[in-house]
Amino acid sequence: MPCLPCTRDVQQRPLRDIPMSQQDLPSKATYRGSCLCGAVHYEVDGDILFASHCHCSMCRKAHGAAFGSYGGVPSDKFRFTRGNDVVRTFASSPGVERRFCQHCGSPLTWTSHQHPDYVAFTLGTLETPLPMPAGMRHIHVASKAPWYEICDSLPRADGDG
Numbered sequence: 001m002p003c004l005p006c007t008r009d010v011q012q013r014p015l016r017d018i019p020m021s022q023q024d025l026p027s028k029a030t031y032r033g034s035c036l037c038g039a040v041h042y043e044v045d046g047d048i049l050f051a052s053h054c055h056c057s058m059c060r061k062a063h064g065a066a067f068g069s070y071g072g073v074p075s076d077k078f079r080f081t082r083g084n085d086v087v088r089t090f091a092s093s094p095g096v097e098r099r100f101c102q103h104c105g106s107p108l109t110w111t112s113h114q115h116p117d118y119v120a121f122t123l124g125t126l127e128t129p130l131p132m133p134a135g136m137r138h139i140h141v142a143s144k145a146p147w148y149e150i151c152d153s154l155p156r157a158d159g160d161g
């Protein structure tokens with residue numbers, strides 16, 4: 001079945017079509033994001049080291065969506081700037097913590113004790129425009145929802161890639 005709805009995806013523009021100023025963003029910018037109700041705000045200092053669309057069943061449930069999209073940065077590059085007191089934590093599996101806003105439920109971060117120096121934050125809560133992060137990939141594709149078809153050319157991995 002062809003992926004017609006996705007062929008208009010602007011993210012698939014060749015990199016050369018993106019102005020140089022935007023190409024420079026990932027290593028220079030501070031990205032800002034917030035939850036749906038606005039109680040929680042955060043900042044991320046650029047260099048997004050890894051990025052993924054995770055299709056595992058837990059991310060699908062946590063996001064209520066076909067997949068969860070994350071950018072990964074060193075822990076000291078991510079900070080909550082407002083609403084820290086309303087951020088709640090759910091341990092979705094041993095050693096894994098998902099943080100979210102207690103008021104609106106927006107998923108905000110994912111951390112694992114296996115990777116204590118990094119935090120993955122949810123790209124869907126960003127307000128600062130983010131060009132396609134280098135290394136973006138689909139992971140846990142083996143757990144993908146059957147009603148969703150991956151329609152882009154990003155790398156795919158059955159596991160955590």
Ligand SMILES: [Zn+2]
Nearest residue numbers: 035037101104
């Ligand atoms: Zn909220």
Ligand SMILES: [Zn+2]
Nearest residue numbers: 054055056059
């Ligand atoms: Zn996942």
